Amino acid sequence: MAPSPVFFPEDLIGEIFSVLPVKSILRFRCLSKSYDTLISHPVFVKLHLKKSTLQNPQFLLITDHDVRIPGPGFSPDGSDAEYDRDRGIIPYSIRSLFENPSFTISVDPFYLMENKGCSRIVGSCNGLICLAGDSYDEYQKYWLRLWNPATRIISPTFGYFHEECNPRDEDIPFLFDGYYKFSFGCDNSTDTYKVVAYRYNKRQRRSNVRILSLGDNVWRDIESFPVDPILLDSPCQDFEYDGLYFRSTINWLAIPNEIDYNVYDTKDIPVEQFVIVSLDLMTETYNRYLLPRDFDEMPHRIPTICLLGDSLCFSYFYKKTDFIIWQMKKFGVEDSWTQFLKVSCHNLQIDDDLSDEHFIKYSLRLEPLFLSEDGDTLVLDYCQDFQAIIYNRRNNRVERTNITALRRINDDGIGRCTSKYYFESLVSVF
Amino acid sequence: MAQEASSSTSSKTISLKTGDGEIFEIEASAAKQMKTVQRLIDDLGDDITIPLHNVFSKELPKIIEYYKKDITGEITKDFEAEFVKDLNDDEVKVLFLAANYLDANKLFEFLSQNIADRLESKSVEYVRKYFGVENDFTPEEESKLREERAWSFRGIKEDE
Numbered sequence: 105m106a107p108s109p110v111f112f113p114e115d116l117i118g119e120i121f122s123v124l125p126v127k128s129i130l131r132f133r134c135l136s137k138s139y140d141t142l143i144s145h146p147v148f149v150k151l152h153l154k155k156s157t158l159q160n161p162q163f164l165l166i167t168d169h170d171v172r173i174p175g176p177g178f179s180p181d182g183s184d185a186e187y188d189r190d191r192g193i194i195p196y197s198i199r200s201l202f203e204n205p206s207f208t209i210s211v212d213p214f215y216l217m218e219n220k221g222c223s224r225i226v227g228s229c230n231g232l233i234c235l236a237g238d239s240y241d242e243y244q245k246y247w248l249r250l251w252n253p254a255t256r257i258i259s260p261t262f263g264y265f266h267e268e269c270n271p272r273d274e275d276i277p278f279l280f281d282g283y284y285k286f287s288f289g290c291d292n293s294t295d296t297y298k299v300v301a302y303r304y305n306k307r308q309r310r311s312n313v314r315i316l317s318l319g320d321n322v323w324r325d326i327e328s329f330p331v332d333p334i335l336l337d338s339p340c341q342d343f344e345y346d347g348l349y350f351r352s353t354i355n356w357l358a359i360p361n362e363i364d365y366n367v368y369d370t371k372d373i374p375v376e377q378f379v380i381v382s383l384d385l386m387t388e389t390y391n392r393y394l395l396p397r398d399f400d401e402m403p404h405r406i407p408t409i410c411l412l413g414d415s416l417c418f419s420y421f422y423k424k425t426d427f428i429i430w431q432m433k434k435f436g437v438e439d440s441w442t443q444f445l446k447v448s449c450h451n452l453q454i455d456d457d458l459s460d461e462h463f464i465k466y467s468l469r470l471e472p473l474f475l476s477e478d479g480d481t482l483v484l485d486y487c488q489d490f491q492a493i494i495y496n497r498r499n500n501r502v503e504r505t506n507i508t509a510l511r512r513i514n515d516d517g518i519g520r521c522t523s524k525y526y527f528e529s530l531v532s533v534f
Numbered sequence: 535m536a537q538e539a540s541s542s543t544s545s546k547t548i549s550l551k552t553g554d555g556e557i558f559e560i561e562a563s564a565a566k567q568m569k570t571v572q573r574l575i576d577d578l579g580d581d582i583t584i585p586l587h588n589v590f591s592k593e594l595p596k597i598i599e600y601y602k603k604d605i606t607g608e609i610t611k612d613f614e615a616e617f618v619k620d621l622n623d624d625e626v627k628v629l630f631l632a633a634n635y636l637d638a639n640k641l642f643e644f645l646s647q648n649i650a651d652r653l654e655s656k657s658v659e660y661v662r663k664y665f666g667v668e669n670d671f672t673p674e675e676e677s678k679l680r681e682e683r684a685w686s687f688r689g690i691k692e693d694e
Contacts, residue, residue: 112627112631112665112666112667116630116631116634117665117667119642119646120646120649120650120653121650123646123647123650124650124653124654125654127685127686128653128654128655128686130683130686131658131683131686131687131690132658132661133679133683134658134671134676134679134680134683135658135661135662135665135667135669136662136667136668136669136670136671137670137671138670139667140679256685
């Protein structure tokens with residue numbers, strides 16, 4: 105007869121807890137004082153973080169949508185309603201996506217930006233999401249907030265800075281040097297989270313880049329980009345050409361800004377001028393990486409970089425007939441570029457869309473999002489919709505998601521969308 | 535049980551004796567996956583019956599079954615699901631502790647995940663009882679914590 109164990113070692117319980125979802129872990133803080141301490145201990149947080157990437161990878165649908173404000177008359181048919189724009193996220197699990205690509209989503213006020221005093225989602229790293237807000241009255245102002253949606257904790261605003269916009273003297277021309285964009289990452293050597301702010305300065309004719317480390321909360325100006333990221337001077341935070349965080353670096357696809365280019369009309373862009381600019385968050389200096397040598401023909405849409413299966417990847421449409429993904433097998437080693445996938449648009453079942461020139465110019469977008477652990481299943485974000493393409497490399501099967509937005513009477517209309525990879529963590533926002 | 539005399543090491547079997555005195559056979563290559571057993575073999579030799587004081591006759595056959603599949607590379611998600619299907623929460627717990635004692639890493643990780651899956655939606659009271667954890671919060675402290683994290687208490691299963 106086996107005696108029942110009177111004592112279950114705490115470290116064993118820690119092992120079991122480290123693979124639980126955040127919601128359960130936080131509930132179990134009530135077990136006892138020592139578990140309350142265990143769960144908030146940095147060692148446990150790190151262990152959980154490490155396992156979380158494999159446990160339950162998720163996507164964040166980052167949505168722009170209209171928020172309905174009932175009109176002053178509260179008319180029953182809503183004809184006097186007004187609409188405001190807000191941004192938010194909708195997390196969903198990749199595993200459940202594979203099990204059932206057809207599901208419903210709805211907007212949860214908890215995940216909206218406006219009630220947090222922010223207007224954009226900068227990026228996510230280790231389960232933390234960086235938000236930014238800006239406003240303009242006398243000055244163009246910016247601020248940040250750090251949010252962990254899994255633990256439901258958000259930091260106060262920090263990183264506030266402002267720029268002069270208005271002329272003090274009417275003889276001096278209007279001063280506005282350019283909008284800042286942001287990127288978010290972590291210096292893994294010191295576990296320091298950093299935010300990078302950057303823009304093209306029209307007056308100085310070069311980029312301005314500054315970094316803030318969480319903790320000391322002071323913006324430090326660093327050198328300009330050696331080569332300017334694509335669309336650096338566009339006024340919006342454009343998700344496709346945002347900085348990509350990877351292993352303590354932030355990466356951008358770049359092209360010398362002496363070259364005049366138009367993202368909608370790419371035929372005259374010299375393909376050999378493309379380069380990846382990589383900002384090392386540890387040293388706060390830049391590296392430059394060339395693209396694969398076999399990338400020698402300019403596609404109709406500017407290529408993009410992304411992360412797949414723990415490698416930096418580079419993808420583009422080839423001659424409107426194929427989609428190609430390259431993988432930098434060893435980060436930083438240009439010789440390690442390997443062609444990971446070449447799949448025809450026909451096999452992806454998007455070839456009908458490619459017959460429309462207007463569509464190709466303005467709407468076409470295919471962004472690799474996620475590769476399953478066994479390397480067989482690839483999820484791709486397609487266009488501005490919130491549908492994704494699930495492609496199985498082994499048997500060449502394609503499935504489209506069928507995500508429907510729940511619309512209730514006072515509900516929001518979900519507009520433009522993009523998807524980002526994300527996973528839960530217990531990491532503190534402070 | 536008579537030990538098989540074999541000239542080739544690949545079909546060598548090791549005899550294991552549980553804490554309640556029963557003897558089970560296991561192939562040497564499977565025994566290698568359990569670091570505690572391997573250490574005992576290294577110390578005592580592989581011709582002796584290896585004593586496992588903290589593992590009992592209820593659990594050991596199940597563990598042997600798992601590693602038999604492991605050495606032939608046949609562990610699949612379906613096998614693992616089937617393996618734990620008929621075990622209740624307490625039986626899995628005992629198996630998990632045995633895997634820990636035997637330093638059988640693969641089984642340990644699999645059972646950690648299985649226990650986590652079982653506990654995910656359980657109440658705090660159930661988990662306390664399950665692990666034998668004593669509640670040292672005062673009622674006021676506990677209700678404060680519960681209030682702060684009220685959202686994490688939604689959607690919990692009823693305790694059986």
